[in-house]
Amino acid sequence: MNSAAQARLSPRSPFDLFIAFTVLALQGFGGVLAVAQRELVDRRRWMTREEFVDAYSVAQLLPGPNVVNLSLMLGDRFFGWRGALAAVGGMLFAPLVLVLVLAASYNQLASFPAVAGALRGMGAVASGLILAMALKMLGTLRRNPLGPWLCALLGLTTLVAVTVFRVPLAWVVIGLGLAGWCLARWCIARQDGGQ
Known part of the structure; x- marks a missing residue:
């Protein structure tokens, strides 16, 4: 602990x-x-x-x-x-x-x-x-399965989608949330497979 x-x-x-x-x-x-x-x-x-x-x-x-x-x-x-x-x-x-x-x-x-x-x-x-x-x-973010770079990419994509393209927040949460979830599952599976 x-x-x-x-x-x-x-x-x-x-x-x-x-x-x-x-x-x-x-x-x-x-x-x-x-x-x-x-x-x-x-x-x-x-x-x-x-x-x-x-x-x-x-x-x-x-x-x-x-x-x-x-x-x-x-x-x-x-x-x-x-x-x-x-x-x-x-x-x-x-x-x-x-x-x-x-x-x-x-x-x-x-x-x-x-x-x-x-x-x-x-x-x-x-x-x-x-x-x-x-x-x-x-x-x-260092301990996040996505790592700091993928987290930063998702964060930047969110910022651009909301501020530049004015995508409604609900769609951003659904779209990028689903993308983040899929990426996290992929990263975790990759880590588990490598051990």
Whole structure:
């Protein structure tokens, strides 16, 4: 067993999951992914980086918000359905209340230039957090069956398909997800055959 797996901790109770995901949700304006990685892997050590990448990959393929899917899987891992409900509750409750309050007061606040500037700034910060998290997670690609070059090729193809050719995201996920799955199966079979 490696030292990362030995250092992994567990939440003490479903309430601990609820609090952790509430704190996580309140930190993630415009996207929780980077915050989730920092909170769950680095700070709380409930997952290793490899486990996070694997779980997040599955969470992206499932319908619904990625981090909500991740919270469901992590909650279920530790406390079954009670943990899944606690994690999802923590992920959704405080942001729901906050969004309802902001929506109710948007007409009064939208006319202030400072509010518009703050919203634009949050979008830039969210983009930076996602980029920083992606760079931090690059190390896990060394152990990926595809290797870093095929992973980079799939990532670049995804970026070009979405930004240059404006392919709908659903088609990109289906097409490149299927291509990535086939490539991974081929690489794994090749590794197993070579041993």
